[in-house]
Amino acid sequence: MNRRLVNYVFYMALIANVAVGQAVRMTSFDFNQDPLLDGWRIYGQSELFNWDSVNGRVNVTWDSRLPNSYFFYPIGYELNRHDSFGVGIDFYLDEIVPGINPTKTAAPFEIAMGFIRVADATGPGFLRGTGVNSPNLVEFDFFPDPGGEWIWGPSLTLIIFSTNSSHYSHGGFYPGELVPGVRYRLEMVYDGSSGTLLGTLYTNGQLWVEIPVAYLPPTFTDFRVDAFAICSYSDEGQWPGYEGSIYARGWVDNVVLSVPPPPVQELAGQVRKVDGNRIWEVSFLSGTNWVYALERTGDFTNWEVVGEMVWGNGGRLTLVDTNPPIDRAFYRVVAHKP
Incomplete structure (x- = not known):
C-alpha cells in the first residue's frame, strides 16, 4: 500500500470512528530526512534508535535490560480523555527474543508504541513492568510467549493508564502473535466521546486483526499525554518470580499522527x-x-x-x-x- 493511500485510509478510519466534523491536525513522517531535524527526539539509550538514510526509515531495538528509552515526537500540548486522536505507523520486526535476561523468563514482557506524557515516562520512578508505576499511557503492546511454564500464549494489547496509574482500561486483548519478516501497519484511534481505544493491524495492505476495543471503566479518572513514542521499557521492578524480559529488532516508517489542533x-x-x-x-x-x-x-x-x-x-x-x-x-x- 503506498503512503498516500495509507494516509487516506487512516483519515477515513478516523472520521468514521471518532467524531464527524471534529477539527483534526494531521502530521505525517516518511523519514526520508533525519527525523531529529523534524522535531523527533530520543531519550535514554540513543543507540536503540537509528535513522536509516538509505531506506528512509528508523531502525529500532527494544531491549528491556537497558533503562527506559524512547524515540518520540512531542505534540506540543496535552491531550486528555475527552480529546480524540490517533496514529498510523508501519513497522517490521527482524528478530524477537523473549526472555533475553536468563533470570527473567517466567512471564512475557512487551515491545510498545503509543502516546506518553514525557515528564512521567522519563521520570526515575516510571516502571512499566510493575503495572502501577506507569501513569499516562495510551499504547499498543505485543507480549510474545516466553515459553516454559507460561500457558497463556502471546498477546496483542491496547491499554490506557490513568494519571496516577491506579486505573486502567478494560478489554483491548487479542491472543495474537507478531512474527519476524512481516510488514505490519497499526492504526490506533482513541475516541474521546466514548472513551474507547481502537486498534487495527494490517499486513501487506490487507486487514489482519481488529483488536477488541479497550474502554474506560466508570471508575477511570483521566489521563494526560503529550507525545507519540516508540518505547523500549526497562524490565526492572517486576514481581519476584513473575519477571519477563525482551529483545527485539526492527524498523518503523510512515507515521501519521492525528490530534486536535493547538489550543490557541x-x-x-x-x-x-x-x-x-x-x-x-x-x-x-x-x-x-x-x-x-x-x-x-x-x-x-x-x-x-x-x-x-x-x-x-x-x-x-x-x-x-x-x-x-x-x-x-x-x-x-x-x-x-x-
Missing part, C-alpha cells in the same frame, strides 16, 4: 477605546476542553493574571485587560487542561 490559533491583539477608556484585547480560536487566562508582564519575569479565566468554546474567544498600564506591557494567553 489565529492569535490577534489590539488596543482600542471603550467609553473613552483604553483596553487591550486579544482574540483567538479556542478549543473546547481548555481553560484560558490572559497574563501580563512588564519584565518577562513576573506575570499576573488579568481578567477572569474563561472556558474555550471551540470558536473565537476574546480576553480583555480593562486597565492596561500607560507606558508598556506584554501579554500572553495561557491555556491549560482543567
Whole structure:
C-alpha cells in the first residue's frame, strides 16, 4: 500500500470512528530526512534508535535490560480523555527474543508504541513492568510467549493508564502473535466521546486483526499525554518470580499522527477605546476542553493574571485587560487542561 493511500485510509478510519466534523491536525513522517531535524527526539539509550538514510526509515531495538528509552515526537500540548486522536505507523520486526535476561523468563514482557506524557515516562520512578508505576499511557503492546511454564500464549494489547496509574482500561486483548519478516501497519484511534481505544493491524495492505476495543471503566479518572513514542521499557521492578524480559529488532516508517489542533490559533491583539477608556484585547480560536487566562508582564519575569479565566468554546474567544498600564506591557494567553 503506498503512503498516500495509507494516509487516506487512516483519515477515513478516523472520521468514521471518532467524531464527524471534529477539527483534526494531521502530521505525517516518511523519514526520508533525519527525523531529529523534524522535531523527533530520543531519550535514554540513543543507540536503540537509528535513522536509516538509505531506506528512509528508523531502525529500532527494544531491549528491556537497558533503562527506559524512547524515540518520540512531542505534540506540543496535552491531550486528555475527552480529546480524540490517533496514529498510523508501519513497522517490521527482524528478530524477537523473549526472555533475553536468563533470570527473567517466567512471564512475557512487551515491545510498545503509543502516546506518553514525557515528564512521567522519563521520570526515575516510571516502571512499566510493575503495572502501577506507569501513569499516562495510551499504547499498543505485543507480549510474545516466553515459553516454559507460561500457558497463556502471546498477546496483542491496547491499554490506557490513568494519571496516577491506579486505573486502567478494560478489554483491548487479542491472543495474537507478531512474527519476524512481516510488514505490519497499526492504526490506533482513541475516541474521546466514548472513551474507547481502537486498534487495527494490517499486513501487506490487507486487514489482519481488529483488536477488541479497550474502554474506560466508570471508575477511570483521566489521563494526560503529550507525545507519540516508540518505547523500549526497562524490565526492572517486576514481581519476584513473575519477571519477563525482551529483545527485539526492527524498523518503523510512515507515521501519521492525528490530534486536535493547538489550543490557541489565529492569535490577534489590539488596543482600542471603550467609553473613552483604553483596553487591550486579544482574540483567538479556542478549543473546547481548555481553560484560558490572559497574563501580563512588564519584565518577562513576573506575570499576573488579568481578567477572569474563561472556558474555550471551540470558536473565537476574546480576553480583555480593562486597565492596561500607560507606558508598556506584554501579554500572553495561557491555556491549560482543567
